[in-house]
Amino acid sequence: MPSETIISTHGLAKHYREVCAVDGIDLDVRQGEIYGFLGRNGAGKTTTIRMVLGLIQPTSGEVVMLGTRIRPGEQDVLSKVGSLVETATAYPNLTVRENLDIQRRLTRARREAVTDAIKLLRLDEYADRRAGQLSLGNKQRLALARALQHQPEVLVLDEPANALDPAGIVEVRELLRRLADERGVTVFMSSHILAEVAHLADRIGIVHAGKLVEELDAKELHAAARSYLDVTVSNPDKAVAVLAERMGIVRVVRTVEGGLRVFDGLERIAEVARLLVTEGLDLTHLAAAEEDLEAHFMRLTGGDN
Amino acid sequence: MLGQVLATEFLKLRRSKITWISWLAFSVMPLAGGLFMWIAKEPGRASQLGLMGEKTRLAGVSADWPSYFTLLNQESCVGGMVLLSIIAAYVFGREFADNTAKNMLTQPVGRHWFAVAKLVVVFVWFGALIVSLVAEGLLVGTLLGLSGFSMQLATSSVGNVLFSGLVGFLLVPAVAWIATLGRGYLPPIGFTVFMLVLGNVFGATGWGKWFPWSIVPMLAGMAGPRVEVLSSGSLVVVGLTFIAGVVATILQLRWADNAQ
Numbered sequence: 001m002p003s004e005t006i007i008s009t010h011g012l013a014k015h016y017r018e019v020c021a022v023d024g025i026d027l028d029v030r031q032g033e034i035y036g037f038l039g040r041n042g043a044g045k046t047t048t049i050r051m052v053l054g055l056i057q058p059t060s061g062e063v064v065m066l067g068t069r070i071r072p073g074e075q076d077v078l079s080k081v082g083s084l085v086e087t088a089t090a091y092p093n094l095t096v097r098e099n100l101d102i103q104r105r106l107t108r109a110r111r112e113a114v115t116d117a118i119k120l121l122r123l124d125e126y127a128d129r130r131a132g133q134l135s136l137g138n139k140q141r142l143a144l145a146r147a148l149q150h151q152p153e154v155l156v157l158d159e160p161a162n163a164l165d166p167a168g169i170v171e172v173r174e175l176l177r178r179l180a181d182e183r184g185v186t187v188f189m190s191s192h193i194l195a196e197v198a199h200l201a202d203r204i205g206i207v208h209a210g211k212l213v214e215e216l217d218a219k220e221l222h223a224a225a226r227s228y229l230d231v232t233v234s235n236p237d238k239a240v241a242v243l244a245e246r247m248g249i250v251r252v253v254r255t256v257e258g259g260l261r262v263f264d265g266l267e268r269i270a271e272v273a274r275l276l277v278t279e280g281l282d283l284t285h286l287a288a289a290e291e292d293l294e295a296h297f298m299r300l301t302g303g304d305n
Numbered sequence: 306m307l308g309q310v311l312a313t314e315f316l317k318l319r320r321s322k323i324t325w326i327s328w329l330a331f332s333v334m335p336l337a338g339g340l341f342m343w344i345a346k347e348p349g350r351a352s353q354l355g356l357m358g359e360k361t362r363l364a365g366v367s368a369d370w371p372s373y374f375t376l377l378n379q380e381s382c383v384g385g386m387v388l389l390s391i392i393a394a395y396v397f398g399r400e401f402a403d404n405t406a407k408n409m410l411t412q413p414v415g416r417h418w419f420a421v422a423k424l425v426v427v428f429v430w431f432g433a434l435i436v437s438l439v440a441e442g443l444l445v446g447t448l449l450g451l452s453g454f455s456m457q458l459a460t461s462s463v464g465n466v467l468f469s470g471l472v473g474f475l476l477v478p479a480v481a482w483i484a485t486l487g488r489g490y491l492p493p494i495g496f497t498v499f500m501l502v503l504g505n506v507f508g509a510t511g512w513g514k515w516f517p518w519s520i521v522p523m524l525a526g527m528a529g530p531r532v533e534v535l536s537s538g539s540l541v542v543v544g545l546t547f548i549a550g551v552v553a554t555i556l557q558l559r560w561a562d563n564a565q
Contacts, residue, residue: 047564053411056562073559079413089404093320102316105309106412146408 004031006154006186007052011061013210014047021047023210024061029188029203034180036201037190040301044210045190046086049158052188053083066154079107082152084160088143092132096123096142099131100149107150117149120175136163144172148179155179157189161196173200194294208301226296229262229269232285233276236260242279247271259285306414310422314396318426323395327388331434332441334384338376339445342368346449369453370446374462375526377442381435382469382525383501386476386518389431390497393477396423397484397554398493406488407563416558420481420551427477435470439463469524472535475543476517478550485557514539517546 007029014022022044029035039045050056052063054070063070068077090099100114118127121141126134131142140163147155160176161169177200179185191197197204198218206214233239239260243249249272251263265272266288276283291299318324344350346368366372400406409419443459484493497518504518513519514532520539523532535543 050407050562050564055407055410056564057560072561073416075413075415077413078411081411083411085407085411087404089408091317091320091405092403093322094317098316098320102313103408103412105313106414108309108413 005029006031007035007063007065007156007188009048009052009061009063012048012051012058012063013060014044014051014056015059020210022051022058025207025210025212027205027212027215029186031186032180032184033202034176034187034189034200036197036204037188037207038192038194038197038204038297039190039207040192043207043301045192045207046158047210048207049083049085049156049188049190052156053078053081053085055085079150080153081156082147082150082154083156083158084143084147085156085158088136088139088162090131090134090139090142090146093130095128095130096134096145097127099142100145103146103149109150113149113151117145120148121145122171137165137168140164141168151183153185155185155187155189157187159191159193160189161191161193169196176200194297206297206300213300226263226291226299227266228289228291229260229265229272230285230287230289231260231262231272231276231283232258233260234282234284238279239276239281242275242281243272246275261289307418307422310414310418311425314419314422314426317399318396318430321395323392324430327392327430328434328437330388331384331438334380335377335438335442335445338373338380338442339449341366341376342373342446342449342451345372346451368449368451370451370455370458370462371453373442373446373451374458374465377438378462378465378469379525379527381438381466382473382521383527385431385435385470386473386501386521387497388434389427389473389477390480390494392430393427393480394484394490394493394497396427397481398488398490401485401488402490410558410563417555420554420558424478424481424551427481428474431470431474435467439466465524469521472524472543473521475547476521476550478547478554479517480550482550482553482557485554485561515542517543 005028009025009027012022012025013020025044025048037045037048047056051058052065052070054072054074057072066077066080068074070077091102094102096118097114100117103109104111104113118124121144123138123141123145126138131139134142144160147157155176160172164172173196176187176189180187201218203215203217205212231239236254236258240252243252243262243265247265247268249262249265253261253263255261262272269286269288273283273286345366366376400409410416446454480493480497483496484490487493500518501522504513504516504522507513507516508519508523513523514536515538520535520543524535525531
């Protein structure tokens with residue numbers, strides 16, 4: 001079981017004048033785990049990742065990675081870290097191979113590392129093509145190859161699945177899983193793609209408005225998800241009124257599709273059905289359901305009414 | 306580590322179009338000077354060239370090696386300073402323009418090495434351009450059959466060109482700092498143009514020897530009367546500008562937020 005803490009942040013905050021981009025984040029990423037850092041656009045994910053890599057200085061708090069306090073210019077620890085920050089970029093006039101060779105030289109990786117990384121990310125066909133002529137997806141592959149080629153102990157990846165096609169997303173997901181399981185590589189990745197995080201991460205930190213609003217592992221995610229009754233009925237307004245009046249159920253949420261999500265009614269499913277039919281409503285769908293990560297996420301980040 | 310960083314910086318340089326564009330721009334200068342010499346040498350043909358011939362007469366250019374070397378020195382001074390700023394803007398600013406600064410700054414390499422390596426690249430690149438300009442100038446002058454050549458004249462004139470280039474290079478770190486501060490190409494180029502204008506003002510008002518961007522034009526007689534030997538005050542000013550620029554660039558790369 002993973003135990004050693006590889007990345008930890010303590011009260012990490014970043015303010016840009018009156019704007020608070022990150023507001024006191026405390027988190028721990030343990031060895032060999034994949035930590036998904038989930039949040040909406042502008043939630044503070046990239047700013048946190050930049051602080052983790054020493055690209056920007058925290059206003060307060062600190063980042064410790066592999067036992068070293070990270071500060072701008074603290075470069076030695078980065079030999080064990082592979083990173084991809086925001087959009088994938090490369091020197092446009094240089095070929096894929098030359099871009100990777102620059103990385104190889106600066107990380108003191110062995111010569112074969114370039115060829116290995118090209119194979120690993122399936123860039124063989126584009127190895128001698130200039131980076132400026134690559135598609136967005138292949139630029140992303142090049143950026144991932146750059147992050148991986150010196151066999152780092154830690155991967156800090158900001159939206160690693162950006163611009164990849166569905167097959168590419170699965171491929172990268174499997175690659176990261178393999179690196180974590182077989183080589184004990186620690187992955188700290190941000191994403192706004194819920195499915196990607198749900199499929200891959202061992203633990204998930206949900207960030208909203210610069211704060212870490214919840215941290216949970218894959219098992220806890222299922223426990224945290226709320227159960228409800230999914231109801232489709234001919235007159236939702238009347239159904240809401242009747243459920244409140246006759247059964248005292250007030251936690252009812254309307255969905256955009258016109259249905260109802262009835263919370264607290266799971267144990268009284270038969271009673272709910274009887275009541276709605278008795279009231280002359282056409283009940284076309286009634287089923288027990290569970291919130292998925294998306295719903296949980298929306299609830300936490302205020303996207304659910 | 307410097308060796309590895311230098312290797313990567315030279316690779317970036319080799320693959321850049323601006324390498325050849327700057328060489329072409331610099332190679333035009335001796336040809337332009339040679340054209341003036343040719344017109345001055347052939348007054349009959351000069352009159353057939355309209356404005357060009359008129360201008361040549363007004364400038365009082367004579368077709369000999371001393372005049373040609375003076376022209377080369379002026380061209381390399383002013384053209385060189387503009388070109389140097391473009392080269393420095395490119396070498397330092399491209400990391401921000403191409404959004405590769407985040408990749409560079411997350412390497413396990415002291416950030417100061419990037420500043421040092423980039424300055425070395427600018428020095429070598431500009432040095433090669435100056436040598437190319439001198440060689441081309443000597444070839445063009447020889448082909449034109451200019452009079453008044455002597456080894457002493459050639460040595461001192463070439464020395465002047467190289468010295469002006471060296472002094473111009475000492476101002477590069479300030480331009481590099483503006484490129485890292487402004488995170489791109491345009492701020493350093495705008496900065497240089499502004500400084501050259503200011504340099505003319507300082508030169509015309511007699512304060513040029515205390516202003517770094519007046520000193521190089523003064524060496525070519527383009528900001529007030531031509532100065533043969535720089536005063537120790539001017540050398541100190543240029544030296545301090547160099548040191549301040551290097552320190553500021555390194556501090557900027559090391560401490561400034563890279564939130565791009």
